[in-house]
Amino acid sequence: MSVADGLKLVWTEAFVPEREVRVAEIGALHGLAPRQVAVMERMHGLASVRWDPDLPLLDLLVAPAGKALERAGGREGLAYLIYVHASPQVAPAHVSVARELRDALGLGDVQVFEVSQQACASALAALEIAGELLRAESPGARALVVNGEKPFTELNQMHYPIGDVMGEGATATVVSWDGPGDEVHGYAVRHDGSFADSLTLYEALPRRRFVDTSIDMIAKVVGEVLLQGGLTLGDIDHFIPSNISRVFWSQVVHALGVDRDRVFLDNLPRYGHCFAADSLINFATLRDRGRLEPGGYSLLACPGLGASFAALLLRHGAR
Template sequence: MIPDLGIPHIAFHLPQHIDDVRSWGKRTQQNIATVLNLERAGMRYYRSANGQTAIGLAASAIQRLLLASGIAPREVDCLVYVHTLQGSVAPPPQSLPGVLCDRFGFTNAEAFSFAQQHCASALAALRVIRALFIARPHMKRVLLAGADVMPLTSERLMQAEGILGDGAFAAFIERDAPVNRLLAVTTHASGLGWRGVLANEESRLAAQNFLTARSLIRQTVQQARFTLDDIQRILPHHLDLPAWHRLLDSLQVPQDRLFSENFARIGHVTVSDAFINLAQCHGLVPGRPLLLFARGVGGFSAAALLVR
């Protein structure tokens, strides 16, 4: 039997240093077309860790989560850490999830990391966490945390879609939680984008990403026995805002249901976009579903349907 899970508490941490796309373009000697394409994609600003580490960002997000929720460390049954960049984990024989458990006193928690689906890993991890709850009936609470820091400023470019920013999130996934109940999670992996941002196949991959997102959103909504008309908000990853507008038109979903405020204000924070948006999307109506979506380089996508 699939347990009733919810996400009652969410926190995030963004570095204080805010950079803008035009300054980044000058420093990294980008041509003006690249900068204009990024601005057309909705990008204006992004956060830079400016010397902070991924573990430092993750710890800040977890600290905020614990303070806001009032949950004691001994009440955490499991910690799942997600990331995209290889530099966002501690080198062997260290374990970044283990370091976090030691730092916060999660003495009862198992811990592991999950990164194989890149920026879609945070939502894809919900499937793994749901399986844990099914296999372990006594499990009550999982802490899902994610963080990334881009080591090279010049490598932040995601072709014409956006800029990789630094940041972290933390969320509690709980059995029988009354809010943000998890109704469905779907994932997709194609392998077509295996070369990632190194590939010069932007138009072909963009078309494939569009079709995949449309199919995955429909599949997720149908799996929960809702219709697209029922969705009150779509919380997207912060890449290629015009493509999101085209996607909603294709799905015949009103544009005002897209939570797009954080595209220009925050930018793309790798694995954290969906949960940052969930924490900041106010005015949600109880009892109505909302959809979270993420896409990672390499042909990975994930969607999750929640009900407020």
């Protein structure tokens, strides 16, 4: 059993900027040859990302956070604000994005901190952390987990060797142990520190090792959360991965034996890889399309450079 079992995702709100940029434009900006862009598009499944250099980071985060609080019934009982980002730094060292976000939302003395140590898997880790903190609070206490960042260097906008182009997107999730929502039925994470120097992934051999390790690790965390929930892959309605390479997820799906029609990759060509926000953006998209049936199960899976590998099992509540 996961320590997060029973935690409710009361409401998740997703936001992406309106400005759409073709992957070919970003490739040209960073000096990729046309054949390299073609690989990104045809093999890895990328077409465009949302990227607005004129949109401040705080505005990117406030947009979903305010709506999530509104949809979840307001700010009453809010004990924590957790800001999640995959990149180690998203602002100058003297700036606390979490505190600025709290002030922008008018959340007074709500406790704030940031989570980033598991790279793109940090979003799922933050949900578990929020749940553990809320155990010590009064009944009805809630936390707001906000997730999003902007690509601000060539290195964190395009990972050509592993098929990633980073786009902008953000999510905000209100969580609580009480009331309605989508209920956590399993959470698992594994780490492999041998890939801590992610720059080595630009070399062919370490990159191949990382892919092989990632497939194995994702399979293990998926197996763990299914065991926690007492389920099999056949019980899962939706397998919701992060928006990294289509080639990579095809290998994972093949290794796991997941039915391809249950794998949600619709947002990959639309948004690219949105750092740690992918899985929850995809979850919210499925919900907004009316595809998450009450009582059904979804499994979120996400690898993070460094490397961390996480999976989260959800049982859907009534809408």
